[in-house]
Amino acid sequence: MPEIKKILFLFLIAAIAACTGCKEDPPDPVDEGLKITGVSIPGSLSIPLGGEITLTGSGFAINDQIVFVLTSDAGKTFTAVITAVTGQTATFNLPAGITSGTYRLIVKRGTESLVLGTLTVNVIADTGIPDRPGMTVKGVVYCNGEGVPGVVVSDGTEVTVTDSEGIYYLPSTKGNGFVFISVPGNYEIAASDNIPQFFRRLSAGSTVEQHDFSLIESNNDSHVMLTMADWHLANRNDDLTQFSNGFLPDVNATISAYVSGGRKVYGAPLGDMTWDAYWYDNNFRLEHYLVEMKKVNCPMFNVIGNHDNDPYVQGDIPAEAPFRELIGPTWYSFNLGQVHYVVLDGIQYINTGGAQGNIGSRNYNDVVVSAQTSWLAKDLAAIADKSTPLVILIHTPVYGNPSLDPSGEQVNTIALNNGSTLLSLVQDFSEVHFVSGHTHINFTVESGDVMEHNTAAICATWWWTGKTGYANNQICKDGSPGGYGVWEVNGRDLRWYYKSIGMPAEYQFRSYDLNEVYITAAEFAPNSTDALLSEYAGVYASPNAVNDVLINVWGYDPEWTVEVTEGGTPLNVERVTAKDPLHIISYEAKRLNVGATPTSSFVTGNTSHMFLVRASSATSTVEIKVTDRFGNIYTETMTRPKDFTWSMQ
Structure with missing residues (x-):
């Protein structure tokens, strides 16, 4: 050097x-x-x-x-x-x-x-780096005063690698406004207000700029990544109280437990940390989110969501300006240990009609725009070893909520507008995980070497079910509890589970005695009517006396097994598509009870992580055993009749 x-x-x-x-x-x-x-x-x-x-x-x-x-x-x-x-x-x-x-x-x-x-x-680290023709950004990546070779550096368009002395050059047009490094494995970079400072802001024009990056040696071969989707903080529905009393102590206890065990812990908010519709009416924007984010006790790699754009502004790049100014780039990559992580922006924000003082329609396309896919191809090309585990963090899912065919087999459908393009870019890698949010439900898709893990929401149903006077629970549209993903990484071994807020890690399913699931206005919405409630209750608006048991296994993928016995005798377990009854009484019934119409995008939806069993009597005890793909076993001795209540587990 x-x-x-x-x-x-x-x-x-x-x-x-x-x-x-x-x-x-x-x-x-x-x-x-x-x-x-x-x-x-x-x-x-x-x-x-x-x-x-x-x-x-x-x-x-x-x-x-x-x-x-x-x-x-x-x-x-x-x-x-x-x-x-x-x-x-x-x-x-x-x-x-x-x-x-x-x-x-x-x-x-x-x-x-x-x-x-x-x-x-x-x-x-080095003030003597000479200019080079055509190169507008230069610098050095160093640790302890020595240059670090082989570090990927990018401006979001061009990608280069530091030389043997840690020096890089980029022929940047500076159109994206940033230069950033892909922090190498077993290093960290200093964080400011919990945000790792792997990026530097670029000025406009062709003036040559020097931006250097100081790394910190850190063995993160063994680490934990927390994936936290859809916070939807907006200063409404008692959200800040629920966030402070529920999510924060839970996630910080999770972090503390892993750190005490010698693990490095990182976080990835998966988009929709705010709610654009309330940026101005409720005076809660990204700068207010950052105050809450800093209370999570680990570095945070942020992902932008559709609701994190300025609703007064039309157009994707202009509407992202507050995110870029306050948080950083909307696409980038980093490495932790032996895992390569990529953050993508899966939203093209249109916002027809947006203008200063006027919130637009907030419409958008689910797509990874071509500027990103071009960059992604270059970023992935820099990884010579295609057996490197690849984790792509994105707000919008590549696949849609799976359905079942007549034989009970899962049917997967690409939902992202250019999902096929995205999948083609990762086809050379032997282990790829897409981790997404947006839907407020849990589902898993496995196709060849690619898995998608759509993660339910921190806010569950937009903080409604836990609002004062409502159900006093946190339930997502598919019946999943509000929660977040936990990824345990040791070298190249990746394991994951869904952590429900306020519950132990072993809480992985909920069972219903359908003999007891009878949703009436008298019981669950006394200020409404059966005529209104039955539109949402569906099959649960009629008594069920055939001794069926319904099991909601929110983390399920085809490598899981669900077994049920009655008096030692195995019962036939059928995977089905169904709606979660607890969510119906926690959201739809509660909204009807106060004279409101449930928001169509918030109501209970069909999910295929449901399992149906028929017992021989209404009073028999059944043993439920759920085994995940890693061999972890979760059990319940279900004493029947089992009450159907807002507080049930």
């Missing part, structure tokens, strides 16, 4: 205002003990490791300490000592060990201290 050079940065107020967007903190800092005035802190600073910094300001003294406090983690501090002063300046070196990030600067002298302001530090 070329020798790291010292650079002297003299921050004159006029020059900073003209060139770097100085953030002067009026009025000048005033303190009875420290008489330091005229201080100006720039918005950002690119500087090599150990580089000299000269600040403008009077009243500094030799041996004063300048403390850098990371704004996203106040426990991380770095201290420099002022080595030279004049009447108007103070000079010190960038502290050892500091990484790129946003810091609060504090000057200390003995027991006295004074906050100077905030500074975003971009640590440059």
Whole structure:
């Protein structure tokens, strides 16, 4: 690597205002003990490791300490000592060990201290990288002062790899506004407010820019990825209370348990973290989501959903501007251990009629636009070993909710507009997992070397069933509890399960004694009528006295088995397509009971992860045994009659 050079940065107020967007903190800092005035802190600073910094300001003294406090983690501090002063300046070196990030600067002298302001530090490992013709973005990826070779770098269109000294060049048009790295396995990168800073923002124009990336060695060969779909935070339906009292303690307990066991934990919000319809009416937008996201105790790789676009703006790229400004790129990749992860934007937001002060129709296409598929082909081409496990995180599913043919076999249908194109791009890989959300239900599709895991919602049915005065539960449209996916990774061994909020990991199914499932207005919606309720209750609006048992196995895939015995005798288990009765009484009945019409896209839908068994009597006890594809066994001794209530498990 070329020798790291010292650079002297003299921050004159006029020059900073003209060139770097100085953030002067009026009025000048005033303190009875420290008489330091005229201080100006720039918005950002690119500087090599150990580089000299000269600040403008009077009243500094030799041996004063300048403390850098990371704004996203106040426990991380770095201290420099002022080595030279004049009447108007103070000079010190960038502290050892500091990484790129946003810091609060504090000057200390003995027991006295004074906050100077905030500074975003971009640590440059090599300031001597020469320009190359046609290359508009350059930089170095390094760890502990040494360049890291073989790291994939991209601007979302072009893809390159760092050379033996960790240096990269890109002929970027800067159209996407970012340069980012695909963080290599067994490394991490510093996070700001829980968002890994694997990207840098690009300015417009053809000016050559240098952006460097500092990696941190971290053995994440054994890690856990939490996939969290459809938060739909909108400051309505008691959502923030439910989020804070239900999801947050649950997910942080899950994280804590894995971290205590020596595992690295990461998160992937799978889109629709907000709800565009309420961005302005309820004053809850992406910046408010970020406040809640920071409460999850792990780094978060965000995926954009259709509801995360600005509803005042027409067009896909313009409507994504707040997401790009506050969160980062909408497509990118990263590696954890031996697994390659890709984040895609599966939404082309149209929003007909959107204008300032006017929410449009919020319409969109389910598609991965061609700019992304072109980039994806290049990103995947950089992976020589096609046996590398590939996990693609996307909001919209590639496949639709499966159905069953007359023989009970699962029928899979591609739902994404260019799903076939996407599948063709991954066909050379021997293990591919698409992890999606959007539907608020669970389903799994397996086709050759590809599996899709559509993950139900954090918000369940848009926070309705847990709203005060409703069912006091969290139930999705297919009867799945509100929850999130947990992926346990050891090397190239990937295992997964669905974690229901407020329940142990072993809670993987719910059983119904259909003799007891009789949905009437008198029982479940006394302020409504049977005529209205029966439209939603369907077969459950009539008594069932044939001793059927219905089992909802929300994590089911064809490698699972469902077995039921009665008095030691095996019963015939039939996979069926059915609606979940608990969701009907938790959402539709509750909405009818307050005189509202259930929203059509929120009502109970058919699901094929249902199993039907007929017992010999109404009072027999049946033993239910469900075995997942990894050999984990989940059981219930079902004592019948079993009550059908909002609080049933």
